[in-house]
Amino acid sequence: MKFNKLIRKIHLGASMIIFAFMFMYVFTGFFMVNRTLFDIPEFTDTYDTITLGLKPGTDPSAYAKFLEDEFDLKGRREYRQDWKKNWIFGFYYPGENTVITVPPDQDSVFVKVSKQERTFYTVIHQMHVLRGFKGGWPYTVWAVFYDTAFVAMFIFAITGILLWWRTRRRYKYGGWFLAFGIALPLFFMLLYTWTK
Amino acid sequence: MVEKRKRNDFLEKFHVYGGLASVGILIIFSFSAYVHQHHPKFAEPREGKPTYWEQSIDMPEMEDHHAFKLAVRDSLGLFGHAPWWEDYTDSLGVMHFMITRPGKQYWVTVPETGNTYMIKEHGSGLLNIANQLHPLSAGMQNAGEHTPAYTKVWRFVMVPMGLVLIMVVLISLHFWLKRSIRKKRGWITIGVLASAPILLFIMIWLVG
Structure with missing residues (x-):
């Protein structure tokens, strides 16, 4: 029970750290995917x-x-x-x-x-690609935030799997969803490996 | 009461199943974020033994250097990016440039005379491909006429998966806020964690 509580807390903490970043990256990423809509x-x-x-x-x-x-x-x-x-x-x-x-x-x-x-798109793009430790303290702090966010993302994913595993009787289709979640990127990775 | 329970039940299921379905994407994005910032050696294209091949193509004179590289890529039957920074002229005055895409990296040598282009081809490992899946959705739009259809599919997979991920995180916070809202601790914690990166970015943007 204690283990469950600890994992749940870590999972929650990770979600708090990533939520602003996830919003920002999904939002900016959406515009970058559709960059043909903008006059850059x-x-x-x-x-x-x-x-x-x-x-x-x-x-x-x-x-x-x-x-x-x-x-x-x-x-x-x-x-x-x-x-x-x-x-x-x-x-x-x-x-x-x-x-x-x-x-x-x-x-x-x-x-x-x-x-x-400077346009809406150039700022969006700049937000999305800002990374690296060089360039002075604001950039270093940003890079530390960025590092924290990707570690939190990984922890969020792993603790999520652990939490599901301990309650898998309740969420009985979880195995299928997990298999899909792993198979999807793996499938694309293999496609690129096999494409000449 | 029943409706509330049903809604909570739905949210819980969405959180668990949605989270499990997007776990691979989450790990890929986490990994590629690490690679983008730290550039580890193990995620670089595999050095191994490159293969060399030649192909004769007729290229017209072109003013635009980047357009020329893209035209060469298409004529060679390749797809991928031609990054502007991976491009140099060697001490003999011969031009070389890179074409890269998940799974392969090519260095193209432009002949000074004649029309035979030499290509040095590297295969890349799965970790490199995992990293390249990240910008793929945004960056592979101009990957050339030989871009396979599944590249476009990946782009369209990423948008709904991103929305699912946001929902998964929001549901997680929703349940927690519901429990801690009276103590104001929730709003303060979320407020600080959300505003810190946003304020920092605004500072970078305005001050430099």
């Missing part, structure tokens, strides 16, 4: 080359902060090196992305600013 604005790019008097050096993180202040940018900061060893600094903010390319041994920067008009 294109990104418009502008380019410029600017001399800054500073090289990326050995601390790209500090350099990213320097660029952020210099160009008065905001959003998620990301940086990487491309195959030519150029440093690529990205500043991603819903509806506005700025990409700055810095050659490794020069102090001039090639700036590409991509802007997209």
Whole structure:
């Protein structure tokens, strides 16, 4: 009996954690599935080359902060090196992305600013795909929420099965529903495995 | 009283049976959410031994780079996405790009002269396919003329399953709120848990 109570509490707790996320992801996912209904604005790019008097050096993180202040940018900061060893600094903010390319041994920067008009769809899309730990504390907190939500989702599913198993006499068709629930994605997975 | 009991009975059955029917989807979504954020190695397309093949196709000159990749995909008889970021020109000036779909990943080498395209093909494991089932419903709309019909079926399965999942969670909360509503504890807990991610997102959206 104690075990049942514990599982029930965990199941309930998990449902509380996931319910806001589930609403958000099903809602935004619905619009993404039907994105052909929307007029999605294109990104418009502008380019410029600017001399800054500073090289990326050995601390790209500090350099990213320097660029952020210099160009008065905001959003998620990301940086990487491309195959030519150029440093690529990205500043991603819903509806506005700025990409700055810095050659490794020069102090001039090639700036590409991509802007997209903010519409209902672009915000919906941004909500749905927001993830990852990079980019500052709000993004890290969001990523922690996101992690918590997917763990809670898994726990909700497993504890749900456990609770049903202990009351299976009452819900006698449960086995069929569970079989369907497992077989459905498995069937599609196998289809994709077998399709040439 | 009888009606209330009948309604509760229906809700309970919907919660249990609906939850069991959507358990696979729930686990798939949970897994793909983990993969999207943490990019574990085990969910990447299987490296194993790739297979190489060649095919001759006639491609017209095209201005739009992405449209060109999609046209190559269709001419090769493949389906899937051509992600814009999986695309590069090597040191010899030869262009390579990826076409990906659940179960397979292809790297296409565009010939500098002639019309023979070389394709490096990777099969992917079940875990990778499980992950790709997530964006499939939204993302496989422009997967090309060779997209199999079952891809569309999956899209239409996902919408009702999503609604069932919301109902399952709501019923769970409904019964709990009914028990704890007088203590206000329920509303406060739900309010905090629901508003925290929403407020955080609004902050990110407005402040950056």
